Amino acid sequence: MPKKRLFTPGPVEVPQSALLAMARQVRHHRTAEFRSTMSEVFEGLKYALQTANDVLILSCSGTGGMEAAMVNLVPRSGKALVLESGKFAERWRLIAERFGIEIVRYELPWGEAFEAAEVERLLKQHPDVVAVFSTLQETSTGVGHDIEAIGRVVRNSPALLVVDGISGVGAMECRTDAWGIDVLVVGAQKAMMTPPGLAFLAVSSRAWRQIESITRPTFYFDLLAYRKAAQSGETPYTPAIPLIEALAESLRLVRNTGIETLWVRTKLLSRAMLAGIAALGLKPVAKRPSEGVSAVYLPEEIDGKKFLTRLEERFGIKLGGGQGPLKGKIFRIAQMGLVDEVDILGCLAAIELVLLEMGKNVVLGSAVAAAGMVMGKGDWGLA
Numbered sequence: 393m394p395k396k397r398l399f400t401p402g403p404v405e406v407p408q409s410a411l412l413a414m415a416r417q418v419r420h421h422r423t424a425e426f427r428s429t430m431s432e433v434f435e436g437l438k439y440a441l442q443t444a445n446d447v448l449i450l451s452c453s454g455t456g457g458m459e460a461a462m463v464n465l466v467p468r469s470g471k472a473l474v475l476e477s478g479k480f481a482e483r484w485r486l487i488a489e490r491f492g493i494e495i496v497r498y499e500l501p502w503g504e505a506f507e508a509a510e511v512e513r514l515l516k517q518h519p520d521v522v523a524v525f526s527t528l529q530e531t532s533t534g535v536g537h538d539i540e541a542i543g544r545v546v547r548n549s550p551a552l553l554v555v556d557g558i559s560g561v562g563a564m565e566c567r568t569d570a571w572g573i574d575v576l577v578v579g580a581q582k583a584m585m586t587p588p589g590l591a592f593l594a595v596s597s598r599a600w601r602q603i604e605s606i607t608r609p610t611f612y613f614d615l616l617a618y619r620k621a622a623q624s625g626e627t628p629y630t631p632a633i634p635l636i637e638a639l640a641e642s643l644r645l646v647r648n649t650g651i652e653t654l655w656v657r658t659k660l661l662s663r664a665m666l667a668g669i670a671a672l673g674l675k676p677v678a679k680r681p682s683e684g685v686s687a688v689y690l691p692e693e694i695d696g697k698k699f700l701t702r703l704e705e706r707f708g709i710k711l712g713g714g715q716g717p718l719k720g721k722i723f724r725i726a727q728m729g730l731v732d733e734v735d736i737l738g739c740l741a742a743i744e745l746v747l748l749e750m751g752k753n754v755v756l757g758s759a760v761a762a763a764g765m766v767m768g769k770g771d772w773g774l775a
Contacts, residue, residue: 394708399739401531401559401685401712403581403588404729407645410586410638418633426633427625429640434622436643440584440651441561441576443568443594448618450591451632454558454579457591459487460613461554461575465599466522467606468492473514473524473551475506475542479532479715480556484525491609496521502718503533503687505680508541515549522602523552523574529560529682532715534724536564536682543572552599558582558591562646563658563684563728574599580635583654583684583728585642589632595619658683661727661736664766668740668759672747677722684728687714689721694750696720702749707742733767 398405419426430449437447450457462484466472472493474485477500488495496518498510506526515521524546529536539555546553552574557566561576562583568576573594580590595603595615608614617628646654662683666676669688677687690696696713697720703709712724725739740759748754 394706396708397710397735397739399709399711399725399731399735401582401724401726401728402579404583404585404726404731406587406638407585407642407730409645410641413637413641414587414634416637421626421631421633429636430625430627433636433640433643434625436640436647437592438594440643440646441557441568441578441592441594442566442570442651443576445569445594445596446600446619446622448593448595448615448622449627449631449636450593450613450618451589451627451629451635452591453588454556454577454591455483456613457558457577457579457593458483458556460591460610460615461577461593462487462493462525463491463610463613464603464608464615465552465554465575465606466491466493468609469494470522470606471496471518471520473498473511473518473521475511475524475526475537476500477504477506477533478502478527478530478535480558481527481530484527484556488525502716503535503677503679505535505678506537506542508538508545511542512545512548515545515551519550521549521551523554525554526556528555528557528566529564529684530678531559531685531724532687532718533677534682534685534687535678536560536680538680539566539573540571547572552602559728560682560684562651562654564682565655568594569596580639583658584639585645585729586639587635589635590639655683658727660767660770661731661733662686663770664733664736664763665725665727665740667766668736668763671758671762672744672754677718685724685726687718687722687724690723691747691752694747694752696723699723699746699750702746703742706746709739709742736763736767
């Protein structure tokens with residue numbers, strides 16, 4: 393059996409120290425000892441998310457965090473501007489529809505990136521929009537959206553800016569406060585290097601004023617309850633205790649490495665991966681690639697499902713496949729978390745071999761050499 397190598401865009405590999413933390417006997421969550429851990433985690437999250445705002449911890453997936461953001465900010469029959477271009481951006485719309493929220497759609501073909509000027513135009517056309525819902529890194533297509541530019545135009549309107557940073561935060565640059573993000577949603581199982589089951593929300597003072605002003609159609613996801621509990625280093629309901637113990641360890645690694653160093657390293661790994669892919673004659677899905685995930689079109693003659701299966705059976709490499717209209721047509725590789733240079737080179741070598749076996753004309757070593765050139769010239773911040 394080959395060694396298992398996880399390159400999916402979530403879950404990602406978990407640091408050994410975090411795995412060991414989950415193996416300890418479970419502590420009770422209403423104790424001074426656990427509150428101390430929670431306080432450390434809250435501060436670690438503020439650093440990773442680059443915010444001085446309140447950060448809340450929910451025991452749910454990232455989708456639960458998205459739902460919490462939506463129902464706490466926009467009342468039923470209120471209006472939301474949804475920026476939709478990919479499977480996970482689409483989720484904002486689906487949540488809004490479920491709760492009877494009126495939707496203004498800024499929709500683009502999958503693989504394209506949003507333009508701040510169009511967001512500005514739509515906000516002027518719809519001045520009653522309560523919030524703009526966008527995505528930092530679209531996991532289904534590997535697109536990185538320009539949230540900094542979008543934030544500048546949203547700040548000039550009454551609307552709030554809500555960002556799905558579930559897969560992007562920790563992998564690519566995201567400055568919550570500096571960019572004017574009012575609610576940032578993050579998931580544990582991506583660049584935060586923790587098993588699935590936790591979501592985090594950074595909430596601005598502007599967002600709190602909106603939350604306090606409406607009737608929220610939720611009990612478990614009522615963010616006012618989480619804010620009150622967080623003031624004492626707790627959560628309002630029983631948290632996923634072992635996951636928080638693991639998160640504390642992973643956040644220590646983030647802080648010790650430095651969030652900006654992580655951004656630089658991930659960007660270089662992304663550039664190396666894309667250079668290797670280009671050397672094989674393959675093309676990325678994204679017109680504006682993100683750093684944490686690369687989505688790549690397969691040759692038309694290659695069966696996507698068979699390609700992924702063979703990679704896993706031969707080399708233990710687990711990649712993500714396509715979703716929606718891209719199912720069977722692409723593969724997705726994560727460059728976040730514990731992934732390093734050797735991982736990227738090994739993954740590209742395996743891709744070369746599998747493509748060759750499946751009939752594509754491949755010059756073995758071409759992708760590895762192209763990626764190596766990028767790595768060799770990069771500043772990894774190791775001085």
